[in-house]
Amino acid sequence: MKKYHTVIVGAGPAGLACATMLAQAGREVLVLERRNRVGPKVCAGGITWSGLKQRLPEDLLQKAFPDQHIRTPWQQTAISAGQPLVSTVSREELGQWQLDQARAAGARILSSTAVGRLAADHLEAGGETFGFRYLVGADGSGSKVRQYLGLPTLTVGVGVNCFVPGNFMRMEWHLDPYYFNNGYAWVFPHREYAAIGAYASRLTTRPLVLQKNFRRWADKHGIYLGAAKMTAALINYDFRGWRFGNFFLTGDAAGLASPLTGEGIYPAIISGEEAARTILDPAYRAPQLDALLVRHRHHRRLVAFTGANRLACRLTLEGLVLALRVGLLPFTALEMAG
Numbered sequence: 399m400k401k402y403h404t405v406i407v408g409a410g411p412a413g414l415a416c417a418t419m420l421a422q423a424g425r426e427v428l429v430l431e432r433r434n435r436v437g438p439k440v441c442a443g444g445i446t447w448s449g450l451k452q453r454l455p456e457d458l459l460q461k462a463f464p465d466q467h468i469r470t471p472w473q474q475t476a477i478s479a480g481q482p483l484v485s486t487v488s489r490e491e492l493g494q495w496q497l498d499q500a501r502a503a504g505a506r507i508l509s510s511t512a513v514g515r516l517a518a519d520h521l522e523a524g525g526e527t528f529g530f531r532y533l534v535g536a537d538g539s540g541s542k543v544r545q546y547l548g549l550p551t552l553t554v555g556v557g558v559n560c561f562v563p564g565n566f567m568r569m570e571w572h573l574d575p576y577y578f579n580n581g582y583a584w585v586f587p588h589r590e591y592a593a594i595g596a597y598a599s600r601l602t603t604r605p606l607v608l609q610k611n612f613r614r615w616a617d618k619h620g621i622y623l624g625a626a627k628m629t630a631a632l633i634n635y636d637f638r639g640w641r642f643g644n645f646f647l648t649g650d651a652a653g654l655a656s657p658l659t660g661e662g663i664y665p666a667i668i669s670g671e672e673a674a675r676t677i678l679d680p681a682y683r684a685p686q687l688d689a690l691l692v693r694h695r696h697h698r699r700l701v702a703f704t705g706a707n708r709l710a711c712r713l714t715l716e717g718l719v720l721a722l723r724v725g726l727l728p729f730t731a732l733e734m735a736g
């Protein structure tokens with residue numbers, strides 16, 4: 399049995415961020431990924447300026463938007479800033495870039511290798527057994543590592559997305575409780591297509607209802623989805639801890655995506671890095687993760703409150719957009735970066 403300092407399950411943004419940092423510090427790291435290619439994932443690829451945008455090379459950005467067009471049943475507005483508030487990235491390109499970083503740092507990445515049985519100091523994957531001192535669960539919303547730790551996953555969001563070809567010029571957010579309760583639909587333009595989709599908490603909206611309402615919403619607004627394939631996935635926001643002895647949970651496996659917006663790439667990368675720093679120095683206090691958790695709690699409370707009552711939901715969303723319009727609330731309040 400080959401033994402590693404750290405084994406990481408999942409080569410998404412969280413796993414690769416963690417692997418890169420540990421390998422840069424000279425630790426022997428193995429990343430196990432069940433898919434045959436790193437990167438592709440059901441995702442709209444929106445990243446925020448104060449979050450990830452600053453950390454990525456310019457050529458990874460597809461399009462950047464200083465204006466955010468927001469629409470509710472009662473209001474239609476554009477929130478503007480001198481700098482881009484939100485940009486888009488291709489998950490394929492982000493994944494391949496992170497993969498290069500992790501490999502260059504010295505991490506070993508095995509794709510087409512699903513993790514099977516887990517134990518306290520070893521696991522089975524691809525017909526082999528790998529030992530570890532630390533194990534990082536970066537295996538997304540259906541995390542096997544989380545299941546091994548016995549943590550339930552009760553509060554999750556549902557996201558649906560289509561990639562629609564064309565040159566779209568406006569980044570749009572549609573907050574319409576009639577279709578999405580306290581969730582929303584988006585149009586996030588990339589270079590040659592737009593990610594058009596919707597997010598809602600599963601507590602208020604079942605996945606099939608979301609899919610149906612998304613199509614009805616698109617019809618109502620004259621948004622032509624054509625033959626674009628609709629994909630759907632869960633987004634775990636049921637945070638119940640991230641550090642469990644020599645086991646760590648990061649990103650969606652830890653339930654760190656925003657309950658309000660479903661933003662999860664930034665939390666994944668920050669938590670992957672903070673887990674790495676904690677493995678390197680157990681006395682490390684993880685301040686960036688703490689800041690993220692403050693945002694997470696605020697977003698979770700807002701989702702619980704608005705999810706309990708349709709009228710409260712409608713009034714809160716309208717109030718939120720009004721506060722954005724008159725400048726009482728900055729757009730960054732909706733982001734996971736503090």
Ligand SMILES: Cc1cc2nc3c(=O)[nH]c(=O)nc-3n(C[C@H](O)[C@H](O)[C@H](O)COP(=O)(O)OP(=O)(O)OC[C@H]3O[C@@H](n4cnc5c(N)ncnc54)[C@H](O)[C@@H]3O)c2cc1C
Nearest residue numbers: 408410411412432442443444513537538557649650662663
């Ligand atoms: C429709 C939709 C739209 C979204 N849009 C956005 C957006 O615009 N911006 C944003 O910030 N977030 C968005 N998100 C959320 C975002 O995609 C996730 O929060 C983010 O990918 C989480 O990263 P992660 O590394 O934790 O997990 P993942 O990206 O899910 O990576 C987990 C990896 O683990 C692998 N894996 C799983 N199980 C095993 C196993 N047993 N063995 C080996 N490997 C395994 C998977 O194959 C995967 O590669 C969206 C989500 C959805 C569903």
